[in-house]
Amino acid sequence: MSEIEIRNSLSEPLSSQVLERLEGLVDPELEQGLVSAGMVRALALDGRCLQVGLLTPYPCQSQYRDLVMTLTNRLSDLPEIDEVECEIGLAVPSIQAGSLAPIPNIRNVIAVSSGKGGVGKSTTAVNLALALAAEGARVGVLDADIYGPSVPIMLGCTDFRPTSTDGKTMEPAYAHGIAAMSMGFMVTEDNATVWRGPMAAGALVQLVNETRWPELDYLVVDMPPGTGDIQLTLSQKIPVSGAVVVTTPQEIATADARKGITMFNKVNIPVLGIVENMSYHLCSQCGSKEHPFGTGGGLATANRYNVPLLGELPLNVAVREHVDSGNPSVVAEPDGDISAAYRAIARKTAASLLHRSEPQDLAIEITME
Numbered sequence: 001m002s003e004i005e006i007r008n009s010l011s012e013p014l015s016s017q018v019l020e021r022l023e024g025l026v027d028p029e030l031e032q033g034l035v036s037a038g039m040v041r042a043l044a045l046d047g048r049c050l051q052v053g054l055l056t057p058y059p060c061q062s063q064y065r066d067l068v069m070t071l072t073n074r075l076s077d078l079p080e081i082d083e084v085e086c087e088i089g090l091a092v093p094s095i096q097a098g099s100l101a102p103i104p105n106i107r108n109v110i111a112v113s114s115g116k117g118g119v120g121k122s123t124t125a126v127n128l129a130l131a132l133a134a135e136g137a138r139v140g141v142l143d144a145d146i147y148g149p150s151v152p153i154m155l156g157c158t159d160f161r162p163t164s165t166d167g168k169t170m171e172p173a174y175a176h177g178i179a180a181m182s183m184g185f186m187v188t189e190d191n192a193t194v195w196r197g198p199m200a201a202g203a204l205v206q207l208v209n210e211t212r213w214p215e216l217d218y219l220v221v222d223m224p225p226g227t228g229d230i231q232l233t234l235s236q237k238i239p240v241s242g243a244v245v246v247t248t249p250q251e252i253a254t255a256d257a258r259k260g261i262t263m264f265n266k267v268n269i270p271v272l273g274i275v276e277n278m279s280y281h282l283c284s285q286c287g288s289k290e291h292p293f294g295t296g297g298g299l300a301t302a303n304r305y306n307v308p309l310l311g312e313l314p315l316n317v318a319v320r321e322h323v324d325s326g327n328p329s330v331v332a333e334p335d336g337d338i339s340a341a342y343r344a345i346a347r348k349t350a351a352s353l354l355h356r357s358e359p360q361d362l363a364i365e366i367t368m369e
């Protein structure tokens with residue numbers, strides 16, 4: 001990460017003592033001390049109150065409270081300090097993997113893909129998008145699954161029809177605090193299924209470019225399943241910053257996930273990690289953990305390609321019921337275990353994007369904690 005200037009009005013030796021303590025605090029996803037991670041931006045003393053300004057480069061709002069508590073504990077034993085005030089802001093850098101021009105207003109595009117159909121790619125994409133938003137980011141979702149667009153149902157906006165105010169671009173739908181665009185808003189499934197690969201890919205590229213996206217930290221793209229021409233064309237025509245590969249644990253699914261990783265490697269798109277869906281099932285009778293689709297396929301694939309395993313989701317009837325009703329688990333049960341698992345995946349995905357590429361520019365926004 002590039003050298004970052006700290007607005008520091010503390011005098012020595014207090015300044016060194018504070019910086020040393022802040023460096024001793026290691027961000028769990030960036031695996032660096034707060035100073036080396038570039039998160040410490042401002043230090044000032046107002047009487048005996050130490051003011052600390054932090055900026056995180058990835059969304060992690062649910063971690064702020066713990067961070068502030070740990071930080072306060074670490075700093076308040078210094079004799080000059082009675083109180084610590086902490087401001088935390090989010091500044092997501094734009095990561096561009098290839099030579100394609102960025103889409104206006106969109107800092108990062110994250111593709112969610114699966115080698116095999118039916119593994120829960122759309123469920124993961126929608127929950128990942130909502131989890132990134134729940135962690136503080138500005139998020140949109142593009143449903144590129146042209147032959148089976150499920151995002152309108154999953155976000156509960158099937159009746160939405162795009163309109164245009166300038167005759168050139170379409171307004172996206174807004175649901176649960178995120179922007180969304182889907183071919184499902186415009187064509188019926190029956191129409192789309194007769195489209196050939198190049199026509200479908202062309203229509204999707206047009207859809208992404210002709211949507212009036214608001215300012216977004218992340219656009220999550222729910223890719224069509226598989227690794228054929230349409231997926232390859234999309235990966236080459238949309239400036240994807242990184243890809244998440246969804247799989248179930250069994251061999252037949254992980255074999256297809258491997259094909260997905262190979263495809264992204266071929267087009268130089270960093271694979272941010274693997275999500276293993278339907279990893280296990282908790283028996284509703286006795287609570288025991290069962291593995292209907294085997295174990296360890298996601299981890300083995302992650303290890304083989306040296307990419308992170310971003311998380312494992314259980315096979316849980318609530319996950320299906322939530323997306324079927326247009327209220328994905330992250331918004332239906334924000335304090336539940338499944339939501340926590342998706343939020344952890346969101347933080348890891350965003351951090352993986354930082355690990356795998358060099359940031360290019362930074363937008364700064366400060367909020368009060």
Ligand SMILES: Nc1ncnc2c1ncn2[C@@H]1O[C@H](COP(=O)(O)OP(=O)(O)OP(=O)(O)O)[C@@H](O)[C@H]1O
Pocket residue numbers: 114116117118119120121122123124145148150225277278313314315316317318319320321323324
């Ligand atoms: N963890 C889970 N637990 C229970 N049901 C799930 C889970 N994940 C997904 N499902 C259900 O499995 C079905 C397939 O999921 P989804 O549509 O997300 O898969 P997909 O990989 O996008 O499929 P397609 O290839 O058709 O696009 C849906 O009915 C969904 O509700």
